[in-house]
Amino acid sequence: MSSADSSGRAARRGGELILTLALLAALLAALLPVMRVVKPGGWLLGAVLLATAVLAAGFVARRFRLPAVAVSLIEAGVWVAFMTVVFLRHTALLWVVPTPETFEAVPPLFDEAIERITFGAAPLDDHPSLAFLIVGSMGLLAIIVDHVVLTARMPLLASIGIVAVSLIPAIAVPRQVDVMAFVFLAVAILFLIRAETRSRERPLERESERAAGVPATAVGIGAIAVVVAVVATPLLPQPAVRAGGGLGPGPGIDATLQLGDDLRRPEEIEVLRVRTDAQSAPYLRATTLSRFEGGIWEPDQVRTVPLDSELGLGSVAVGPDVRVTETTTSVEVVNLASVWLPVSFPAVSVSGLDGRWAAVPYNRTVISQSGSTQGQAYEVVANVPRPSLEQIRQFNAGGPELRDQTTSLPPETPDIIIDLAAEVTAGADNDYDRLIALQRWFRGGEFRYSLEAPVEEGFDGSGAEAVAEFLEQREGYCIHFASAFALMARSLHMPTRIVVGYLPGVATTDVVDSQTVYSVSSSLLHAWPEVYFDNVGWVPFEPTAGLGVPTAFSPAASLPGDPDDPSTATPGATPAPTSTPTADPNSPIDPRDEALPGTPLGGANPLPSLGVALLILLLLAVPFLVSELRRRQLTAAGRGGDAAAAWTLAQDAAIDVGIAVPASESPRSFAQRLVDLHGASPEDLETLVRAIERASYAPTGARDYWLGDAATDAATAVRRQLLAAAPASRRILAVIAPRSLIVRPGSVYAGGAPATR
Template identity: 60%
Template sequence: MSSPDAAASRRPAELALTIGVYVALYAAMMPLIRVVTLSWWVLGALALTGAILAAGFVARRFRLPAIAVTLIELVVWVALLTGMFLADTALVGIVPTPETVRTVPALVSTAMDAVQLGAAPLDPSPALSFVIVGSMGLLAIAIDHVVLTARMPLLAAVGLIAISLVPSIAVPGPLDGTAFVLLAAAILFMMRVETRSREQQRGRDAVDDPATIRAPAQVNNGVSATALGIGAVAVIIAMVATPLLPAPTASGIGGTGVGAAIDPSLQLGNDLRRPRDIEVLTVRSSAPAAPYLRAATLSKFDGAVWSPDQPSSVPLGDASLGPVTADPDIRVDEYTTTVEVKNLNSAWLPVAFPAVAVTGLEGAWAAVPTNRTVIAQGASTQGQTYDIVTQVPRPTLEQARSHSASAAGLSDDTLSLPADLPPVIGQLATQVTAGATTDYDKLVALQTWFRSSAFRYSLNAPVEAGFDGTGADAVAQFLDVRAGYCVHFASAFALMARSLGMPTRIVVGYLPGSNTNTSIGDETVYSVMSSQLHAWPEVYFGGIGWIPFEPTNSLGSPTSFSPGSLTTGVPGSTAAPTTGPAATPSPTATQSTVDPNLPRDDSFARSTATAVNPLPAITAVLGILLALAIPGLIREIRRRQLLAAARSGDAAAAWMSVQDAAIDLGIPVPASESPRSLGTRLVDEHGAPPDPMTVLIGGIERASYASGGHHGFWQGDELADAAAAVRTGLLASADRPRRLLAIAAPRSLIVRPGSAYAGSGAGSGSHARAR
């Protein structure tokens, strides 16, 4: 049984480990903020985990058994979780009742539905917050037991890292560098504290056995420093190398790693820039042309990001989507489209618009009537073959002009603009549409302007110019540079239309694909590739519905309607964008004349087209240099720690400093050689000063063999000064290349005294002579 002094000495280690666990839990939770909107659930999770860890720490101070500590933590978890979310049904607000217990399954079920059917970032509903906070509490109990009771921080690290990766898999995006570094630092800190705690315990166990004092110091004293060095190098390399790696072949919400996926958060740049292009589905339709296929709509814009709509859903059935409603004089044509999924694993089903029925699906699916999309409830798109029935309103040109873009009956999100919207967006919208008199003509004017020679489609220009995003500032910069991809064109079009008072939203889905020159019956089969992931805007017209437009330069076909005199008795042009050669609006489509080259400053666009951004290369070089400097930095930290221990009277630490210096210079330090023999050899053959070496040899021999160790014979400062002098002498006697190598790439971080690697090197043949 350990002594009271030993128990007391463990308390600082337990406190440090508890703090490390708390920081690690916080770091593992940080990536979750990209999935669930930041709210009070973060404070709730931090408060609950802090209370659980504090309860465990206090219980261990009373030396309670491990099972009692875990039970106390579970009681704290139940009481606080009840007080936060279920106080209305609990006794005194924290003691659960049968009614409280019955409420929990409903909360969990509601939260799971939100996760399966919602789109990131999810709204932090009470049910979802309950599950998140409760899960963090259970995780805290588990990690506390693994680290503090089982003393296995490495096992806990594996679990924490896996948990922190889940949000990144669900919602692909840039690496959360802050969370990554914080988690890595917390894990390394816990490993360091645990290793030192074990070393100190072994030292206390061996204090009455002089024969065992030297071995632990030689073998174990550098383990934690080595682990810290390896971990730090790994962190730096990961931070530098991750941005340089190619994107994976699957990303997006709802994907599980098989095939491509759909990301409805408008983070499409990396998807479109992937070098590997795969076929995701085939489509054939009875419509005059293959339709666009939508997955999700985005109406809410906060100035930085477009958020996917999260309307109520109903189980998919024959009548769940309902018929299309339009004014009686608007013709509505019905078509059937068949989709066969090849390599797409997503919870978002690609469907033609406006869908009134979807049949042939396997598994559980939900329909969203408000935007006519379909979402998986317990299934995936992979391997599905299904039919979509659409009812497409086909107004004439005169009818489109006579209807206004109205937000009646729609959410305010379709019209809202951020208060700090850059003025250039509204100014350009007014200039481009100055000659148009109707809402439809204004939108066609915008579409024509974006598709003119004033703009170009580019996947790289947004990255080079630093506006690869969907925020208002990125849109303003896009309107200056005038080069980007579908996200930029769609965002700019939608915001400019809103500045004119028109309700808009953005749709994420797929272009119609390419003709395969094969057909099934009378229907041509089109192949849709992963690179045809697309975004386009829609504008709502009262009496007609949502009309899609295609502003993206060089992609798809622009929206246009034909005059009534040309459509009587014959199929008209579709309101939805179609594939094939870009259709030119008829001369009567709009009476406005738009100058595609409105005055602007072209210098920025020209400079970004020709200049090479040196920042990535500079960052990579600095990162590599920093990684190369890490071993030397860690070695210096270790040397200072050993000297500090030596000043406190630890002769073994002073001697370890000399052994490390010898190993760094390639001097053998075999296990069979006594301190006196090694010291004599270092003086005779490697330039170590004799007087300081005599002090060190005397100190380590007294610590190892004298009765009571070094007690009663204090020479801490003398030992530290002697160790520093010996190291200086060894370095001064070595040639310049070996000296530089010892400083930049110290072998002692991975080669320990007495090991097989420490017993070889220059000078190994002189052992017997020195002895």
């Protein structure tokens, strides 16, 4: 054995060790985001130990030159032994050998972990079931990426998988980008890719000439990745919060209520801070939903007008002698990214906003035409109708020709909805008392508020059937309470709609301008029904058991002051309709009007969509850009005298167009195949073959065998010829998604398509 062969094998062993350590570092970097979702505990140590044990077993097995299948089987054996000893030893033989009882104990652990993830609040407490899931997943990931990197030699593909795993916690519990964690992951992946490249290099290659382009490429890729993560990621639309008494995945508001959705509650955060001159903190509405189709309450598609125009919110129109109270509420957005602005109802003016905002006269809500609610501080003036009990009992719930969508029932509405509505309201003789009877029935103790019941009891279906099942089970969250109330009221011929917004906040010890500051958290996102009354407008009700404040009006004798007495009248009260622009709930829909964001009528701000489209195009261009950087690096190295770099240019071109590049084929045989089957130039390939053969057998450091720029020019010509001979579809893919980024010459995946000529 020559000294060169010995040094080559020693270098390969050293390269595999460095590559294994680089892979371990990348796995640990991907594990860091999990600590945002699960409190650090035994699972962290277990995951690190198992990943280390699996990779160490693979490294030792390869030292004995075992086949790839045997290496993976040994790693799997290490995984089974570790998981059995740590989590299931009480069911195993000698604490290590699994038994049938061991396999029977796995499903309950897995189910309990999934349940804790589904219904828990982040960060989750460390629990054996969660540790079992996390540690086991980390071990399986280590086995997979070890095979992909050290056997298949596809580090970029493994890096994509590792990055995808690291993104799962960020999707579950969105926060601001953790720059340090991302940089650590980026450095670990770049180190992994470079370690894999170095492990394939021969020790006699001229490292000094090759190293010039590598750091520049690595820095360029790292800079692009950091810019995308830190700058571009916040421009993407925020994942939405599901209404219904609990959070979905993100600090926003989803105005589409799906009855079949179960509610997940990540870490609770403060979203708003509110203070008001009213006697108590008000409900804050975001938008209303009148159309119920396919099990989904959808936002109203109605006209919008500029907030500061005279056709904006306007004054409140009520019947004669109906008292109106004016309140002023100040809102500071702490952590809420939404186009829907939380406002008290019925708002007549909103001031202090930055950016372009529009009013929706139909439901007195405010939406953004550019930007979001994040960072806004504003003041809402609301004129609240205060009819007496005697007045509200005289008014009908209906009105002249309201919109069909506020009174329509789904086709084939289950009988239980109609029958229970009639049964519960049988003793009432006016619309208001019927609604109060419904409200009292829902809140009277027969129903239980539960975020888990819809999933556990299996009525996470859609449509009115879900409401019917809720009325049978009598457990659910506010979406079910509000939907059942609204549909039951519609069965009594009353117009109803659903409101999405926030419950009143919790009083804090802070006081500003003699007003108590209330804190509104993300868990207070809520849905409640409204019913339209003549001479009053839309009146909110609160049927959800155990939440909010139930609706009730007082007799005239108990109301303070005389509404006709100017000394006691509320400033801004409008006891009768006026000729000024008002928020008429019966206003027709005009297709020419500006529509709400996300509705099909147009007029929405196109900039966010354009930004997303540009970002998608940028991401699609990344493979081309990285491939171009690599090609330029190899070209520069080839012109500097590195024949191996020029030869790699030709091999990469062959892989890109689907030509096999096996490790068992000599350069001269490979070149002859390119000439015979793929239309390459014999002269150019002869120059390339002479260059690589001379470099392979030349003494170390000798330059007498260097062909100058001829080898690099020949490699460039061969690449152009192979692309020209390939089918058009293959040629396009070779440019925009080159396979050579993830498939290396000589690897087990360097197979090819049939010959192109």
